[in-house]
Amino acid sequence: MRLLLVEDDPMLGEAVSRGLRREGFALDWVRDGRAAELSLETGVHDLLLLDLGLPRRDGLEVLRSLRRRGSAIPALILTARDGIEDRVKGLDSGADDYMVKPFDLQELAARVRALLRRRGGRARPEIEHGALRLDPASHEALWRGAPVKVSPREFALLLALAEQPGEVLSREQLEERLYGWEEVESNAVEVHIHNLRRKLGAGVIRNVRGVGWKIGDCA
Amino acid sequence: MNSVRGRLLAWLMMGLAAALVPTGIAAYLKAREEVGLLLDYQLRETAVSLRRQSLLAAAISREMAGAEEGDLVVQVWDGQSGLMYLSRADRELPLIPLEGFHDVTWQGTQWRAYVLRTGTRTIQAALPARVRDRLSADAALRNIAPLLALVPVAGAIVWLGVGFGLRPLERVAAALGRRRPDALDPLPEAGLPDEIRPLALALNRLLERLDRAFSSQRQFVADAAHELRTPLTALQLQLQNLEHAGEAERAAVMAEFRAGLQRAVRLVEQLLAMARLDPEAPLPREPVDLEALAKAVVTELSPLADARNIDLGVAESAPARIEGDAGSLRLMLRNLVDNAVRYTPAGGRVDVAVRAEGPGAVLEVTDTGPGIPPAERERVFDRFYRGAEANSPGSGLGLAIVKRVAERHRATVTLSGGDGGKGLRASVRLPTGFSPPSAPRG
Numbered sequence: 173m174r175l176l177l178v179e180d181d182p183m184l185g186e187a188v189s190r191g192l193r194r195e196g197f198a199l200d201w202v203r204d205g206r207a208a209e210l211s212l213e214t215g216v217h218d219l220l221l222l223d224l225g226l227p228r229r230d231g232l233e234v235l236r237s238l239r240r241r242g243s244a245i246p247a248l249i250l251t252a253r254d255g256i257e258d259r260v261k262g263l264d265s266g267a268d269d270y271m272v273k274p275f276d277l278q279e280l281a282a283r284v285r286a287l288l289r290r291r292g293g294r295a296r297p298e299i300e301h302g303a304l305r306l307d308p309a310s311h312e313a314l315w316r317g318a319p320v321k322v323s324p325r326e327f328a329l330l331l332a333l334a335e336q337p338g339e340v341l342s343r344e345q346l347e348e349r350l351y352g353w354e355e356v357e358s359n360a361v362e363v364h365i366h367n368l369r370r371k372l373g374a375g376v377i378r379n380v381r382g383v384g385w386k387i388g389d390c391a
Numbered sequence: 392m393n394s395v396r397g398r399l400l401a402w403l404m405m406g407l408a409a410a411l412v413p414t415g416i417a418a419y420l421k422a423r424e425e426v427g428l429l430l431d432y433q434l435r436e437t438a439v440s441l442r443r444q445s446l447l448a449a450a451i452s453r454e455m456a457g458a459e460e461g462d463l464v465v466q467v468w469d470g471q472s473g474l475m476y477l478s479r480a481d482r483e484l485p486l487i488p489l490e491g492f493h494d495v496t497w498q499g500t501q502w503r504a505y506v507l508r509t510g511t512r513t514i515q516a517a518l519p520a521r522v523r524d525r526l527s528a529d530a531a532l533r534n535i536a537p538l539l540a541l542v543p544v545a546g547a548i549v550w551l552g553v554g555f556g557l558r559p560l561e562r563v564a565a566a567l568g569r570r571r572p573d574a575l576d577p578l579p580e581a582g583l584p585d586e587i588r589p590l591a592l593a594l595n596r597l598l599e600r601l602d603r604a605f606s607s608q609r610q611f612v613a614d615a616a617h618e619l620r621t622p623l624t625a626l627q628l629q630l631q632n633l634e635h636a637g638e639a640e641r642a643a644v645m646a647e648f649r650a651g652l653q654r655a656v657r658l659v660e661q662l663l664a665m666a667r668l669d670p671e672a673p674l675p676r677e678p679v680d681l682e683a684l685a686k687a688v689v690t691e692l693s694p695l696a697d698a699r700n701i702d703l704g705v706a707e708s709a710p711a712r713i714e715g716d717a718g719s720l721r722l723m724l725r726n727l728v729d730n731a732v733r734y735t736p737a738g739g740r741v742d743v744a745v746r747a748e749g750p751g752a753v754l755e756v757t758d759t760g761p762g763i764p765p766a767e768r769e770r771v772f773d774r775f776y777r778g779a780e781a782n783s784p785g786s787g788l789g790l791a792i793v794k795r796v797a798e799r800h801r802a803t804v805t806l807s808g809g810d811g812g813k814g815l816r817a818s819v820r821l822p823t824g825f826s827p828p829s830a831p832r833g
Contacts, residue, residue: 181621183651187628190644194635252620274624277631 173288173328174198174349176217178208178234179250180226184273188221188250191277196311196324196331197284198352205229212238216348217245219287221280224251224262232265239266246287250275285309292335301334302390304376315372322371325350329364333377333387342384396553403549407542415535422530426523427503431492434505437465437516442509462522464502470511484517494520559583563591575602611774615662618775618787622655661788664722665774668795674716681711681720681752681821685745688724696732696741703732706742711752713821715800723796726789727756727817735760735814751822759814768806793817 175192179185180203189201200217202208205226212220212234220238224231235247246269249262254272262270269283285308289297299306305314311327313320322330332341332349341349346361357363365377365385375388467476468486477483484502487493493504501520506513563578577595580588629648636644689705696703724743731741735758744755763771770776772794775787797804802821809816 181625183647183654184621184625184628186647187625187632187651190632190640190647191628194632252617273620274627277628 173218173284173332174200174216174352175219175221175284176208176211177201177221178203178205178226178231179221179223180204181223188277188280192281192284194324195281195284196328197281198328198348198350198354200352203227205231205234208234209237212243212245215243218291218349219284220245220247221284222247222249222267224249224253224258232262235262235266244291246291248280248283248287250280282309299331299334301337301387304330304334304372304387304390306331306334313372315376320371322368323364326364326368329361330368330377330387333385337387340380340384340386345384395557396550399549399553400546403545404542407538407545411535411538414538415531418534419527419531422534423523423527426526426530430503430518430523430526431505434463434492434503434516434518435507437463438505438507438514441465441467441514441516442507442512462518464517466515466517468513468515484515486513487515556584560587560590563587563594567594573605575599575605611666614775618658618662619655622651622658626651626655658788661792665788665792665795668719668792668799674799676714677717679713679715679717679720681713681745681754682708684717684721684724685743685754688721688728689743691725692728692732695729699732699735700737701732701735702740703728704742705744706757707744707746707755709745709747711745711747713752713800715821716796719796719799723793723819724754724756726793727754727819730789731756731758731760731815731817734758739814748820751820754819754821755816757809757814757816759809762808762813762815763806771806772804793819 173196175197177185177188177192177199179188179201182203185201185203189199192199200211202211206228208220208222208226208231209229211217220235222231222235226234231249231251235249238245238247247267248269248271249267250271250273251258251262252273253262259270259272268287271280271283285297289295289308297307297309299308303316306312306327307314308331311322311324313322313327313330328350329346332346343361347356350356350361350364368377376390377385378388379385463478464482464484465476465478466474466484466486469475474483474486484495484497484504487495487504487506490506490508493506495502495504495517502517503520503523504515504517506515508514559582563583566578575598577598578591580591580595583591626648629644629651633641633644633648685705685708689703693703728741728743735741739759741756741758744753744757746753746755772790774791776791793804796802797819800821802819805818805820807816807818808814
């Protein structure tokens with residue numbers, strides 16, 4: 173899952189990026205309203221984390237113009253403005269959730285997961301595909317009822333494929349969802365897939381030659 | 392006695408007493424004179440009436456008089472037989488040899504007597520002087536009795552009147568007493584008596600000043616709390632990151648955490664400095680040597696400049712002394728130099744200059760940093776304002792503190808481009824013989 177963080181404070185931005193990346197999210201971080209709009213126009217992000225007091229363009233403005241353009245990307249406001257009016261205004265401007273600073277990293281991650289789950293049309297937190305069961309909150313993967321140890325990136329990859337069974341994701345798509353704008357080694361995705369096949373069996377991820385990968389039957 | 396009622400009553404009583412005592416004395420003296428005339432008349436009439444009466448009548452009158460046991464003593468002497476009638480056997484006054492009225496002393500008491508001679512007979516009628524005194528006192532008392540009766544009435548009127556008159560004051564007090572401590576809206580002045588209105592007006596002026604001071608404090612606390620949220624959130628997240636950091640990451644996360652803590656500490660220090668620069672507090676007036684001050688600040692910040700590879704120094708200095716608060720002036724210059732050092736890229740230069748200019752002095756800090764666009768140069772002095780491009784984790788208070796210290800010293804701060812239009816120059820113009828700002832007082 174690829175998130176866009178808009179936060180002008182370098183220290184807070186650094187801390188949020190680090191924390192959410194550790195939770196297995198790919199995260200891109202921009203520091204002002206104009207950069208946020210440019211990034212959102214690419215349409216590659218799954219969720220927007222938005223500070224309100226931004227240089228160049230106010231966060232609420234960014235959100236309103238985003239919604240005017242018809243974007244349905246889930247948006248979570250992260251702000252120091254804690255008044256009821258501010259919250260109402262934030263939500264009414266098109267935000268899906270609102271968190272007031274100081275917030276907890278675990279709670280932020282949980283809310284991000286909840287928003288992504290809802291966006292995928294699911295209410296159940298766990299994802300089940302055949303004998304494969306994934307818990308996005310605990311990063312636990314169960315294969316035929318037994319827990320399998322997977323790294324955060326491996327888990328994110330498995331999740332991306334299992335969420336949309338039947339869909340084929342290209343290496344570029346997977347790289348974006350796993351790394352965002354981070355530097356990626358050219359064979360990183362293949363390495364993860366190799367490791368997952370070793371742990372769960374070769375049939376769990378199937379290659380569509382020349383296109384990409386999709387989740388296997390997992391029977 | 393410390394109540395208006397008590398005081399008024401005391402004054403009233405004193406006034407009434409001051410009126411009653413001479414009135415009573417005058418009434419007594421007047422009555423005494425009149426009673427004296429009356430009694431003298433009565434004595435003479437008694438004597439005259441006895442002159443015409445026979446001795447029989449005198450005997451009857453003796454019995455009657457004896458039965459009456461009155462104060463009047465009537466005696467009749469005959470030339471041949473001596474005392475022939477005495478109205479009170481127990482009071483045999485000596486015969487007074489001369490006719491007419493006399494004041495005599497008999498057995499230690501004062502008497503008023505009238506002696507009448509007819510042929511061989513002498514008739515003497517006498518009354519104790521205390522009768523006159525008693526009657527005079529009675530008459531005087533009767534005269535001043537209405538005045539005495541007026542005392543409690545007047546007291547009651549004063550008591551009620553004062554209560555009634557002070558009711559608006561009580562209403563004001565009750566209205567104040569019912570207030571929540573943060574209610575600072577003015578008291579209604581309409582309908583207050585002229586004597587109480589100045590009090591209400593003065594109170595309202597005080598309330599207005601309090602209101603201004605409170606709202607500025609409230610705003611400051613709200614701003615401060617708001618500003619603390621971001622660094623505290625960063626700290627909280629950094630701590631969580633630290634808890635989950637692997638070996639490889641740990642050092643970097645630890646450094647971030649330390650920087651976050653430093654920033655929070657710095658922000659709190661700046662907030663405290665700002666809070667202490669209360670614009671209402673009186674400004675100390677001590678002589679300040681600006682040249683020494685500039686050198687001290689440059690020395691203090693040279694480690695920071697070294698760490699960031701900035702060439703920091705005093706470029707120009709002249710003896711300049713002003714009157715003011717050395718502590719806050721030092722804080723002001725420190726903030727200016729600190730800002731310059733922080734915003735100037737490595738390899739840059741920060742110059743501090745002290746000049747005497749006209750009657751005053753000028754402190755200047757010039758850097759070779761990115762500068763501030765002219766449009767933003769006013770706003771950067773606002774509390775918690777950060778420039779659009781500012782990525783530095785400043786407190787947002789440094790220049791606000793500079794501005795407040797300058798204002799307290801009636802100095803002006805201007806920002807302009809540095810040498811050759813590049814960088815930033817902050818100039819503080821301080822008057823030497825300043826007078827404290829005359830705050831608007833109501």
